[in-house]
Structures are given as structure tokens and as C-alpha cells.
Amino acid sequence: MSQAAADTLVAEAHELFRAEKYPDAAARFEKAAQLFPPHALAWKGLGHSLLCMGRAHDAARAFDRAIGLAPNSATALWGGAVAHADIGNKVVAQSYLRRTLALQPTWIEMARDIPQLLPFLQLSTRTVDILRGYFPTFSTRTYRHAQDNQRSIDVARILDQPRLNSFTYVTIGLTNKEWPQAERPRVEMIMGTLFDTELCGKILANLAFHLSETGFFPEPGVMVRDVIGALQAGDLSQRLPHVFISVPRAWSVRLPLDEDPPVVTLAQVMPVSEAEYTRWRANVAGFEGDLANRKVDVLDLKRAG
Template sequence: MTLAAADQLTAEGSALFQQHEYAAAMARFERAVAIYPSHHQAWKGLGHCLLCLARPQDAARAFDKAIGLRPDSATALWGGALAHADLGHRIVAQNYLKRVLALQPTWVELALSVPALASFLQLSAKAGDLLRVALGAYSARTYRHATDASRAIDVARFADEPEHGLVTYASLGLSNVEWPDGRPRLEVLLATAQDSAAAPWIVANAVFHVMDSGFYPAPGTMVRDLVAVINAGELSRRLPHAYFTVPKRWGLRLPLDEGPPAITLTMVVPVSEAEYQYWKAHGDQALEARFAGATMEPADLKRASVV
């Protein structure tokens, strides 16, 4: 009797939803789950109503419940992906979307048409997965371009990487940039012993510079004033430039993915004006040798110049 009543309420809710009567439909679905809490269709319908009523947090809870009851429900997973993406829960949203597309591969075009989901299908999403496997769980924050707020890049933070007491920041998005000569796609790493607000901005600014200039940050290259322009006080004055090198310290096998397209990593190291001039006069191998001879700690953003 209880299930039959919940079925009836769910049917009424579905009909109201089709008529765009979202509040009335929500009330039916809420009554259905109240009298029969394991009714996955009612939870799913409730989630869709809450999404349409701009209540993503409540919608996410409803979809999570529906997915828990029916893990292979593509429509519940789709709604859950939308709700969690709206809340900024990237890992959950991406996981749900992957499960949707495993069940319904033809929905990929639909996902690409939804901005909140399309980003999970870009190459940067794959890079994020590869970095998670290589370095562990991470948190991420979005950084916006200084002169164009519509442009943004995500930067991931990995605690105690590449070793205890250090923090690694990694870009998530540069790998979406395609290079005309087929060179590997890239993400940028920075290791720091000082977990300051400046560190992720160095990574973000490196990405924006690459995107704006078309410069490919191959190992041994340098960018002037990349740290200076973020206005990080004494750090920007002491180590104003950025040197790119192979990220050996993490012990990763590169490229992270053979592709095509291949995805690899480059490490950014803030350097002084004297170090920049030494690199310019003697080349990258001489600068690397100078770093090694001075036992320079590239993760120490408080370090003195080795030249």
C-alpha cells in the first residue's frame, strides 16, 4: 500500500514536472519519499525539481540518495553531476559524469553543450586524474586573469609533495592548449616550502603568460618578470623571473600520458636577476650546474641568489 501510494505520487510529480510546475511536482516527490524512503525514482524526480528551482545543494542530496538506491541510473547520475558541478564539487561531478557516459556514451555531445560539464571532458580533466594518481588527493582553486576576469585557470594544491613539509601547486587547464607543431601538452608544477598566497599565483601567471604569448615553457627556458608582476612584495623583487626545468624531484615518469596527445609537466622556479643574466650569458646547463653546486633548494622561496 505504501509503495503504491509513493508510485502514484511519483507519477503525479512527473506529470507536473513535464508541465514545468516544479514547486507542485517537488511537493509530490517529497511526500513520496516521506512515505517510502527507498523510492529511487521519487528521489531522482525531487532532485530534478530542486535543480530547476535553483537549489543545487538540496538537489545534490536528493540525487546522491537516488544514486545510492540505483547506482546505474544514468538520469540520476546526470542530475547529480549537474548539481555537484554547480556547487563546485568537481571530483564528485566528474565521477558522476564518467559513470553517465559509461552507461550512455551517446550523451557526450549533450555534455559538451553544457558549460558546467564540458570542462570535465577537456584534456585538463584527464591531466587532473593523472596528477591525482601520481601525487594523491588535491584541493583546487580558480585564479582569474588580471585584465580579463572571464579567463580563469584552476590550480591544484598537493600537501607533502614531493616530500614531507613541502607543497606542490599544479595547473589544471594548460593541457587544453594545442601546439601547432605537435609538441606535448603541458601542465606547470611548483614546489614550495613556504605555502604562501604567492605560490599558486606564480603557477597561474605562468599559464596565462603561455596562453597569451604562445611561448612554450620547455626545460631550460626563462620568462622575465613573471613573478615580479604578481606584486608579491619582497619575493617579487628578489626572485622576479621564472625558469622552467624538468620536474625531476617528483620522480614521475614523463610524459604522464603517451596520448595522443601526450601530456607532460614542466617545473617553474623563481630566479633572481643575477641568475637570469647568468643564464643569458652561459646557458641553461651552466645555470643548472650552478644551482647544483650551491645545493640550491628550488622550493625555498626565501632563498638567496646563487650568482
């Protein structure tokens, strides 16, 4: 059969789609795609019809075919983003949404009204992309607030960083927090450790929740008391109950991560003891120098402090 026959079916399908007769529209779009497989409009129309019918998996496949044939079709990319978001294909959904907005920047307002797409518009999504430029492979885990299950923060785990046989944990999501002082950069917290333990993720999550609730900005040089102590994590909470915030010099990362407003940066979290807290109070400006002079390995969570 010719493209002309497929064009006729597509035209009929569009009329049915506008009349919200989605199953009938899908049948004609599918027939057109069978008659003339390179018909991008047929695949795109099939995707939109299937999406309206709640068949997101099938819609995603149809949109993939349409995008393969017409990679600059904003409407196909949009449908593909929604369909893949519906079925949990976050990487594909994010990629399609970015390509959509590159072609149609004003559609960002529509995207904000789509619950499935909203997470991809958050600043933390941009931050993840930047972090992957430095740390190509990492896993993530979601931590939920103890008193509010709707609040959560992700923490990434990276192997052999900042040095061989060590581990790095970094929050993903704190950058979505707007600070009371508008001039403050957005920030994620990063922590290095010699010991791979879930407690590191809990420490960062607890700190992130605390900072979000209080609006306290993690300025390098400040101390936040009882972040680890509050976790009641046995010996660690007793030995190193507090955290010191520093500039993350141990990682080969250029800061700020992103200079485009809002600026995005990282801050290092160092677990510290009560004795180290006392030293900090006595000499705030010289505290890090004191740690260096005493050859304290801040990645060693088993140190006495």
C-alpha cells in the same frame, strides 16, 4: 500501502511533469516515495521536478536517494550531477557526471551545453585526478588576471614535497590551453620552494597567463624573462627575476602524467638571477649541470643567485 499504489502516483506524476506542472508532479512523486521508499523512479522524478522548480538542494538529496537505489540509472546520475553542481558540491557532481558518461558516452555533447557541468569536462579536471594519485592532499587558490577578471588559474599547494619541510606549488588549468603546434603536449607548471609564500602562487599564475597569451610553449631548457620581475615583489623580484623551465626530476612522478591524447605532462619552474641567465645564455645545454656543480639549491628563494 503497496508498490502498486506508488506506481500509480509515479505514472500520474510523469504526466504532470511532461505538462511542465512541476509542483504538482513533485507532490505526487514525493507521496509515492513516502508510500514506498525503495521506489527509485519516485525519488528520481522528485529530483527532476525539484530541479525544475529551482530547489537544487532538495533535488540533490532526492537524486542521492534514487542513485542509492538504482546506481546505474544514467538519468538519475545526470540529474544528481546537475543538482550538486548547482549547489557547489564539485566532488559529487564530478563523480556523478563521470558515471553518467560511462553509461551514456554520447551525452557528453549535452553536458557541454550545461554551464554548471562544463568545468568538469575540461582537461584540467582529469589532470587534478592524476595529481591526487601522487599528492592525495592539497589546497588550491584561484588567481585572476590583473587586466581581465574573467580569466583565472588555480594553483595547488602541497606540503613536504619534493622533500620534507619544503613546499610544492602547481598550476591547475594551463592544461586547458591548446598550443599552436598541435603536437605539443598539454602542460602544468610545478615549482618547489623551501619557503611557503603566496608569491609562489603568483609566480606560477603570472607565468601561466603569459604562456597562454603568447602561445610560447614551456619547453624544458628555455628561459622566460621577467616573470618574477614583473610582479614587483620587492627583493625577490630583484634577485631572481627570471624563470628557467626544466624537467621535474625532484618529484616521484611518472611523466607524461597521461599518455592518452592529448598527452599531459609537467614542467618545473626554477626562479633564476640575472647572473644565472647570463650563464644560461653562454651554455644553454650545460646550464643545469652548472647549477648542480655549483651546488645551487633551486628551492632556496633566498639565495643570492
